[in-house]
Amino acid sequence: GESVGLHLPTLSVQEGDNSIINCAYSNSASDYFIWYKQESGKGPQFIIDIRSNMDKRQGQRVTVLLNKTVKHLSLQIAATQPGDSAVYFCAENLSLDSSYKLIFGSGTRLLVRP
Amino acid sequence: DVKVTQSSRYLVKRTGEKVFLECVQDMDHENMFWYRQDPGLGLRLIYFSYDVKMKEKGDIPEGYSVSREKKERFSLILESASTNQTSMYLCASSLGNSDNEQFFGPGTRLTVL
Numbered sequence: 372g373e374s375v376g377l378h379l380p381t382l383s384v385q386e387g388d389n390s391i392i393n394c395a396y397s398n399s400a401s402d403y404f405i406w407y408k409q410e411s412g413k414g415p416q417f418i419i420d421i422r423s424n425m426d427k428r429q430g431q432r433v434t435v436l437l438n439k440t441v442k443h444l445s446l447q448i449a450a451t452q453p454g455d456s457a458v459y460f461c462a463e464n465l466s467l468d469s470s471y472k473l474i475f476g477s478g479t480r481l482l483v484r485p
Numbered sequence: 486d487v488k489v490t491q492s493s494r495y496l497v498k499r500t501g502e503k504v505f506l507e508c509v510q511d512m513d514h515e516n517m518f519w520y521r522q523d524p525g526l527g528l529r530l531i532y533f534s535y536d537v538k539m540k541e542k543g544d545i546p547e548g549y550s551v552s553r554e555k556k557e558r559f560s561l562i563l564e565s566a567s568t569n570q571t572s573m574y575l576c577a578s579s580l581g582n583s584d585n586e587q588f589f590g591p592g593t594r595l596t597v598l
Contacts (some may be wrong), residue, residue, distance in 0.1 A: 403585060414489075414575050414589035415528075460528070463588075464585045471516045471535055471579060472543070473587055475528040 379458060382395045382478040390448040394476045399442060401463035405473065406435060410457045414458030418446070418459075425483075456483045487511070489590035491576050497596045500564045504563040506593050508576030514588075515581030517559035519543075519551060521572040522592070528575065534559055535581065 375485050384390045396404065402423040406416035406474075421428045421435045428435050434447040458480050462473040492507035508517065518533040520543075530543030532551040540551050548570060552560045559578075563570055573594050577587040 402527070405586060407589075412592075414577075414591050417586055420586060460586075471533065471581065471585055472518075472530060473585065477525075477527040 375419075379478050379480045380444050381482060383482045383484060384414075385484050386451060386453060388447075388451055390451045390455070390478045390481060392446045392448075392459050392481065394444040394479075396442050396444055396461065396463045396476070397465060397474060398465055399439070401465050401474075403464040404435070404437060404444050405462045405464075406444075407460045407462060407475075408455075408457045409478075415460060417471065428465050451481075451483050453485060456481055487577055488591050489578055489588050489594050490558075491574075493593050494591060495537040495594050495596075497598065498563075498566050499598050500567060502563075502597075502598075504566050504595065506561040506563075506574055506595070508559045508561070508578075508590055509557050510559075510578040510588070511557065511582070512578070512588075514578035516579045516585075516587075517553065518577040518587065519549075519559065519561045520575045520577065521545070521570075522575055523563065523572050531561065538563075564580075566595075568597050571595060571597045 406418040409415040417441045419430045419435050432449045436445045459478040460479045461480045489510045516535050519531045520528045529545050534540045549594040550562045573592050575592045576590040581589045
C-alpha cells in the first residue's frame with residue numbers, strides 16, 4: 372500500500388534506461404522463484420517466475436536471472452517506463468517438501484525519473 | 486483471470502472489537518493465505534489453508550484465527566483487536582499441486598483506534 376515503501380532500498384532510474392533489481396534468497400534448496408510488483412494502494416502482482424533448473428527466463432521487457440551458486444536472483448526491466456514505478460519483491464519456494472509457502476524478500480522501490 | 490477479492494479496502498475499528506476480514510477467490514484454488522504488511526517488515530504470513538477446514542499457523546499467528554468453511558472463502562478473525570494490529574492485510578491464493586504462484590487481493594488497510 373501507500374506506506375509499504377518506507378525504509379526500503381530505492382533504485383532511481385531515468386525513463387528509457389534499463390533497471391536491475393537484485394535479491395538474495397535464503398534457502399539453497401529453494402527451487403521456484405517469483406518476482407512481484409506492488410503499486411501504491413494495490414496488492415502484489417505476478418511479473419515473472421523461474422524454476423531452479425533454469426538460469427534465465429525472459430518475458431515482455433523483463434528478464435529474470437538466477438545464480439544458484441551465490442543464491443542470487445535479479446530482475447531486469449528494459450526501457451523502464453513511468454508505469455514501472457513500484458515496489459518489487461522476490462519470493463522463493465521449496466516445493467519438494469510440499470510446502471505451499473512463499474518466503475518474501477523485503478522489497479526494493481523503483482522510481483522512474485521522467 | 487484469477488480474481489481474489491477482499492471484503493473491505495479500508496476498515497477502522499476500536500480496541501477490543503472482534504474483526505472479520507473476508508477473502509474470496511474464484512479459480513477453485515486449493516491454497517489460501519493471509520499476510521500482514523508493515524513498513525520495513527515486508528510480507529509476514531499469519532495463517533494459511535491448503536484445504537477446506539484445514540489451517541496452519543504461519544510466522545505470526547498470535548492474536549489471529551482463521552476459518553475456511555468453503556473452498557473459495559478464507560476468513561481472518563481478530564478476536565479482540567489491538568492497536569498493534571493496525572496494518573495492511575493481504576489475502577492470496579494458489580492452485581496447489583506444485584503450482585505455487587500466489588495471486589493477491591487488493592488488500593485491506595485496518596486501523597485499530
